[in-house]
Amino acid sequence: MRYNICLLLLLFFFFGRSQTQNDIPPIWGTWGLGYIKNNNSLNVYNNYNITGFHMYVSWDLLEPTKGNFKFDELDQQFDLLVKKNLFIGLQVLVGPNAPAWIYNDVPKVMTTGGNMSGPYPYYLDPQYKQRYYLLLKKVAEHIEGLSDEVKKKFVYWQISEGSTGDEDPYKGTPDNPKYEIDYYTWQDFKHAAWDSAESYRDNQALYRLQFNSGNFAQEIQYIDAHFPQDQHKNGMLSHWYSFDGELLYYVRQYRDLLTRPLSLRTRGEVQDNFNTTWWMEAPVKNSFTLACSALSGGLDMLDVAGGYISSVSNDTRPTDFFQKYAGLRFGAQSNIGFIALRDVPDLADTGRFPEATYGDVIAQSSRKAFNNRIDAIESNPKDSSMYKYWQKMKAVVKYLNPARVTKITGEFKAAGAEYNTDGDDYHNDFGVNMTKNYAMFIRQLDEDETSIGGWRVGKDSAIYGRYARLFKIKNGKAEMRFRFNENFAPAGSAIELTVTYFDKGTGKWSINGSNKKVAVTNTNTNEWIQKTIGVNNYVPNTVSEADFSLRYEDGDNTAFALIEVSVTK
Numbered sequence: 271m272r273y274n275i276c277l278l279l280l281l282f283f284f285f286g287r288s289q290t291q292n293d294i295p296p297i298w299g300t301w302g303l304g305y306i307k308n309n310n311s312l313n314v315y316n317n318y319n320i321t322g323f324h325m326y327v328s329w330d331l332l333e334p335t336k337g338n339f340k341f342d343e344l345d346q347q348f349d350l351l352v353k354k355n356l357f358i359g360l361q362v363l364v365g366p367n368a369p370a371w372i373y374n375d376v377p378k379v380m381t382t383g384g385n386m387s388g389p390y391p392y393y394l395d396p397q398y399k400q401r402y403y404l405l406l407k408k409v410a411e412h413i414e415g416l417s418d419e420v421k422k423k424f425v426y427w428q429i430s431e432g433s434t435g436d437e438d439p440y441k442g443t444p445d446n447p448k449y450e451i452d453y454y455t456w457q458d459f460k461h462a463a464w465d466s467a468e469s470y471r472d473n474q475a476l477y478r479l480q481f482n483s484g485n486f487a488q489e490i491q492y493i494d495a496h497f498p499q500d501q502h503k504n505g506m507l508s509h510w511y512s513f514d515g516e517l518l519y520y521v522r523q524y525r526d527l528l529t530r531p532l533s534l535r536t537r538g539e540v541q542d543n544f545n546t547t548w549w550m551e552a553p554v555k556n557s558f559t560l561a562c563s564a565l566s567g568g569l570d571m572l573d574v575a576g577g578y579i580s581s582v583s584n585d586t587r588p589t590d591f592f593q594k595y596a597g598l599r600f601g602a603q604s605n606i607g608f609i610a611l612r613d614v615p616d617l618a619d620t621g622r623f624p625e626a627t628y629g630d631v632i633a634q635s636s637r638k639a640f641n642n643r644i645d646a647i648e649s650n651p652k653d654s655s656m657y658k659y660w661q662k663m664k665a666v667v668k669y670l671n672p673a674r675v676t677k678i679t680g681e682f683k684a685a686g687a688e689y690n691t692d693g694d695d696y697h698n699d700f701g702v703n704m705t706k707n708y709a710m711f712i713r714q715l716d717e718d719e720t721s722i723g724g725w726r727v728g729k730d731s732a733i734y735g736r737y738a739r740l741f742k743i744k745n746g747k748a749e750m751r752f753r754f755n756e757n758f759a760p761a762g763s764a765i766e767l768t769v770t771y772f773d774k775g776t777g778k779w780s781i782n783g784s785n786k787k788v789a790v791t792n793t794n795t796n797e798w799i800q801k802t803i804g805v806n807n808y809v810p811n812t813v814s815e816a817d818f819s820l821r822y823e824d825g826d827n828t829a830f831a832l833i834e835v836s837v838t839k
Contacts, residue, residue: 297322297357297425298597300589303539303573306347312354314576317586319593322357322425324537324573329362329405330369336401339408348420358420359480359537359571361428362409364402365439366390372401379449384442386433392449393432393439393459403466410470413477421476426501428480429467431460437484454652461492468497480537485509487522487656494526501535502526508538508572511556511563512614512695514702515663522656523568527599535597537571538564544581548696552730553581556696557588559736562610565595566708572596587733595710601755605837607711609752611830612737613723615682616704617675618666622718629674631666640669667702675700686725696736699725707739711758712835714739715751715816724829727772734770734798738829741779741822751816752833759808759817764838767818768802775826783818784809792828808837 299321302312306325325347333339351358368391377392391398409427416424432439439451439459451459467479480501483490493502506519513519526534540560543549549556557578564572572592582588598604616622618631625631632640643665647658679689679700687699706717714721717739724738741748759765769781773795781788784805813819820830 296597297535298570299572299593300596301359301537301571301573302356303575306350309350312350314579317584318574318579318589319586320356321593322359322423322571323351323354324359324361324428324539324571325351327360327362328367329364330367332362332409333369333405335369336371336374339412341412344412345416348416348424352420352423356423358424359426359428360409360413360424361430362405363434364405364430365393365432365434367434372398376401377449379440380445381440381442382445384440386441388440390433390440394451394455402463406463406467407470410467410472414472414475424477426478426480427467428482428503429464431463432456437482437488457488460489461496464493464497478535484657486660487519488654490522490526490656491654498530499533501537504536504538504567504569506538507536507564507567507569508540508560509543510695511560512698512701512704514667514704515660516563516567516614516701517703517705518659518663520567520705527568535570536568537573538569539573540575540578543695544578546693548694550581551696552726552736553583554585554588554733555730555736557582557585558591558733559610561588561592562608562708565592565608565710566610566705570597585733598710600757601711602757604711604758606835607754607758608709608832608834609712609714610708610737610832611714611721611739612707613717613721613739614699614701614704614737615678615687615723616702617670617678617700618702619704623674623678625674628677629671631671631674632669633671633673636669636671640665643669663703670702682723685722687723688725696726699723711755712833713753715753717750720748721750724772727829727831728796728798732798734831735772735829738772738831740827740829741820743822743827748822749814750820750830751814752818752820753815754810754817754835756810759810759835759837761808761810763808765805765808766802766836767805768800768832768834769820769830770798770800770832770834772829772831773797773799774829777826777828778823779828780821780823781818782813782821783816785812789823792826798831 300318302315302320302323304326327344331343332341348358366386366388372391373389376395376398379390379392380388413424413427433441439456444450464481471479478501479497480503481489481493481497482503483493485506506513544553574589595606595608601607620631644662647661688697689700690698707714720742721739722742724740727735727738739750767781773792775792775794777792779790781803784807786805788803790801810817
């Protein structure tokens with residue numbers, strides 16, 4: 271059960287096409303998120319260089335009385351965004367945001383066990399469906415009638431079906447069991463809603479529809495088959511970093527992005543986690559790591575709201591970093607790249623952790639239950655193959671051999687790695703089905719053989735250090751080697767390389783490449799510092815089959831968090 275990043279993972283970063291990413295309007299980057307209540311609603315973003323705004327509008331605002339549609343306030347909000355020169359994404363919230371009059375004709379549903387008890391309409395009621403489809407039609411018609419000025423900024427319309435923009439009809443369980451809706455019935459409801467919205471959209475419309483494909487890819491194959499030119503919401507990349515199944519998620523992203531490298535754009539919202547205790551322990555550090563993960567996974571639009579901004583005390587550096595690299599597809603057409611160094615040991619990787627040494631991935635005592643679960647997943651005719659892949663990965667997580675986990679995690683404990691299963695991501699450094707470094711257009715060669723991981727290096731208040739890599743010193747020697755996409759930095763170009771390192775102790779190391787060596791001696795400030803060097807005549811492949819390297823010279827070891835490169839072609 272070996273997971274190898276190799277070709278599939280690298281294709282996205284090192285693929286070239288004749289098309290140019292500069293032909294596409296620059297909709298990517300950091301976006302705002304939420305309701306626009308008045309002209310001051312966007313003031314929270316005064317320090318943020320946002321590209322667009324994902325706006326929420328409630329059904330009850332658009333149809334305050336039955337059959338009486340009013341779009342005046344919505345148009346005023348559009349005008350405000352256009353004046354701010356922001357791109358626009360629209361999401362009309364339904365379900366619990368339905369107008370009160372709907373309950374004159376539709377059963378009212380209350381729930382327990384969730385964070386919103388209701389009321390919700392009973393979605394399967396024929397009269398609810400009729401009113402809901404009419405809403406979709408009226409919104410589509412209104413979008414078609416927008417002014418040219420607004421249309422130029424209108425990017426997408428996300429279709430909501432149930433509880434906010436989530437995948438489920440309700441938050442919690444209906445108090446009355448007769449209003450429960452099973453997974454597959456709800457899936458059919460969503461598909462019918464999406465098909466209806468598509469039928470209402472004008473054939474010549476330039477905007478995209480956007481759909482929540484599910485955190486676990488439940489809907490992605492349906493969306494790709496029926497709406498091949500439209501957009502996905504990719505929540506995992508904006509909610510968490512270093513989640514189980516990260517490699518599978520990235521490969522799924524790359525598969526889609528390689529199919530439609532320029533037309534497919536994805537978004538996600540930073541939500542929920544910024545209120546947790548573990549996130550608030552190091553909010554800026556966690557935010558920066560999330561931005562690196564999102565970029566590495568191919569996310570284009572990262573939506574942030576006021577709650578997130580408060581959590582980082584208005585620190586714009588993580589979102590500025592996302593803004594800098596968002597939307598880039600091809601190394602040959604880009605002049606910047608990065609690699610954020612990290613090691614998240616994969617507990618199911620039998621290449622790095624052979625079963626003969628560390629124990630079976632699935633213990634013999636759990637093999638029967640595991641196989642039964644895999645058989646049940648495979649035999650389900652309703653789930654997509656992508657969703658089945660995800661379910662099988664989660665089965666590996668569930669039935670992991672505890673003895674193997676103990677042995678692997680114990681091996682890294684002395685280096686500072688921590689392990690838990692209680693949802694504290696800041697203090698969990700292991701996973702299943704994991705990638706290596708976060709990167710765009712740069713890759714590290716033989717990372718596990720030449721470097722060791724570092725975790726929570728430096729102050730919690732720093733932006734860097736959630737992950738790092740240090741030299742793997744053998745007989746007083748060590749070297750981390752890196753390679754650019756072959757089309758990224760042509761021979762003879764001028765490049766600037768910035769290395770972010772933790773200045774602890776008095777160790778000596780060097781940056782090597784293009785027949786040049788720059789030596790650095792640490793000064794023990796116990797701070798993250800950046801060293802920038804310039805190369806006027808770049809020469810590829812000058813360091814043991816690599817384009818540049820970090821080399822250990824003497825003394826204390828050094829932790830490295832980030833390498834950025836800019837190219838003048």
